[in-house]
Each structure stands twice: as C-alpha cells, then as structure tokens.
Amino acid sequence: MMTVLAALGFADSYFVSSAYFTTLTRGASSQIVFGFEYAILLALVLHVTIKYLLHMHDLRNTQSWDNKAVYLLYAELFINLVRCILYGFFAVIMLRVHTFPLFSVRPFYQSVRALHKAFLDVVLSRRAINAMNSQFSNVTAEELTAMDATCIICREEMTAESSPKRLPCSHVFHAHCLRSWFQRQQTCPTCRTDIWRKFVQIS
Structure with missing residues (x-):
C-alpha cells in the first residue's frame, strides 16, 4: 500500500513540477490546468496516506487508541483547507492569464462545503x-x-x-x-x- 501511494505521490509531484516549469519557459497554456489537477490529486494521495498511517498505528496498538478519530478529523480539515487554497489560487492565476474558469466553480464549492x-x-x-x-x-x-x-x-x-x-x-x-x-x-x-x-x- 505504501509503495503504491509513494509511486502515485512521485508521479503527481513530477507532473506538477513539469507543468510549472513548462509554464515558466513557454508561457501560459493548458499545462496550468493540468498542473492544478495533479496538485489536487497529490492532496488526495496525501490524505489517503495520512489515514492509512493512522489506521496502521491503531492496529499495532494492543489497546484501543482513543485519539484516532481526533487525528482523522484534523486530517480531513487540513486536506479540505489545502484543496480550497489550491482552487482559489488556480482561479486567481486563470483570471490573470486568461479568464475565469467556470469549470472549477462546482469542485471549489464542494471543497468549501x-x-x-x-x-x-x-x-x-x-x-x-x-x-x-x-x-x-x-x-x-x-x-x-x-x-x-x-x-x-x-x-x-x-x-x-x-x-x-x-x-x-x-x-x-x-x-x-x-x-x-x-x-x-x-x-x-x-x-x-x-x-x-x-x-x-x-x-
């Protein structure tokens, strides 16, 4: 499981960095959209990794881990905050280089909720x-x-x-x-x- 998550995280990180440097060298293009989509996927991989590590730590404990749900709540809060920041940053960049991205309104609204x-x-x-x-x-x-x-x-x-x-x-x-x-x-x-x-x- 950790190998799969590490591979997905590495792939997403590579694509994000590739989109970033392509935008710097060649100017604004569709790579901006792809880069932010990969960043959202990277946040999802991070969320799954955190939850998996918390569940594994709970399974390794001989006694019940009472604070597990607390950490899961804060992990959910943190990842949703990251997603909202990414969507907001994406909208600002798109407004500067092209136009307002209507297709991002629904996922941004869902992230805020x-x-x-x-x-x-x-x-x-x-x-x-x-x-x-x-x-x-x-x-x-x-x-x-x-x-x-x-x-x-x-x-x-x-x-x-x-x-x-x-x-x-x-x-x-x-x-x-x-x-x-x-x-x-x-x-x-x-x-x-x-x-x-x-x-x-x-x-």
Missing part, C-alpha cells in the same frame, strides 16, 4: 467532549447494579472504576467509549438524541 463540515465536526466534537468531562455526572456502583450495566458501544460490562457517564437523555456509557463516539457524531448511541441540544434544554 467539505471544509465547512470538517470545521463544524471538529468544533462540535470538542464541545461535546468538554461537556461530557465537566457537566455529565458519573454513575455510581449502586446505580449500575440497578440497571443493565452493559455499554452498547463496546458491549462490555461497566464498573464504577471505569467512570461511566450519564447523558442528558439518561443513557449510560463508558467515558472512553463516549469520547470516541463524540469525535464522530454528537448524538446518543441508543436513542440518537442530539446531546448538545438536550444538554442546553436541561441546563
């Missing part, structure tokens, strides 16, 4: 995790004995030592399981209640 979503995912996940750490109550051993103490995220038995947390909708889960869950989505794993909205209503 993806960047906005990635940014919201980071903000909402951090907000949900902070609320869980500071506002959600821990469940005692007596309360666990009076209920089904199985965490439906990991399917393991909860104990008081694992600091299980009670959500505003009254469902209970492991704290570390909730942290990983909130890094992907901010709803209750059981009833799909919006945790932040429910928390604001109660408080």
Whole structure:
C-alpha cells in the first residue's frame, strides 16, 4: 500500500513540477490546468496516506487508541483547507492569464462545503467532549447494579472504576467509549438524541 501511494505521490509531484516549469519557459497554456489537477490529486494521495498511517498505528496498538478519530478529523480539515487554497489560487492565476474558469466553480464549492463540515465536526466534537468531562455526572456502583450495566458501544460490562457517564437523555456509557463516539457524531448511541441540544434544554 505504501509503495503504491509513494509511486502515485512521485508521479503527481513530477507532473506538477513539469507543468510549472513548462509554464515558466513557454508561457501560459493548458499545462496550468493540468498542473492544478495533479496538485489536487497529490492532496488526495496525501490524505489517503495520512489515514492509512493512522489506521496502521491503531492496529499495532494492543489497546484501543482513543485519539484516532481526533487525528482523522484534523486530517480531513487540513486536506479540505489545502484543496480550497489550491482552487482559489488556480482561479486567481486563470483570471490573470486568461479568464475565469467556470469549470472549477462546482469542485471549489464542494471543497468549501467539505471544509465547512470538517470545521463544524471538529468544533462540535470538542464541545461535546468538554461537556461530557465537566457537566455529565458519573454513575455510581449502586446505580449500575440497578440497571443493565452493559455499554452498547463496546458491549462490555461497566464498573464504577471505569467512570461511566450519564447523558442528558439518561443513557449510560463508558467515558472512553463516549469520547470516541463524540469525535464522530454528537448524538446518543441508543436513542440518537442530539446531546448538545438536550444538554442546553436541561441546563
């Protein structure tokens, strides 16, 4: 996998540099368009490489890696930011040498939407995790004995030592399981209640 990614990254880098030097020596041509397309593909290769390395690191760990989803979120945010910058830079160059590139409007709009979503995912996940750490109550051993103490995220038995947390909708889960869950989505794993909205209503 890494060999394939390295070969693709080398090919894209070569084509980007070739388009750049061709434009410098021969002037503006279709190589500008091709060069930016190769740059977008290079960003995609970088994104796949980052995700692959994170998954491999997680597989090599004997214990669950709680921060994996955080790094995936930030990788998504970074790559979408790079794509937006590339499309914006491409539009500026095309305006200077030729005309506005209408064909790039749709992918640029999609990149901006993806960047906005990635940014919201980071903000909402951090907000949900902070609320869980500071506002959600821990469940005692007596309360666990009076209920089904199985965490439906990991399917393991909860104990008081694992600091299980009670959500505003009254469902209970492991704290570390909730942290990983909130890094992907901010709803209750059981009833799909919006945790932040429910928390604001109660408080």
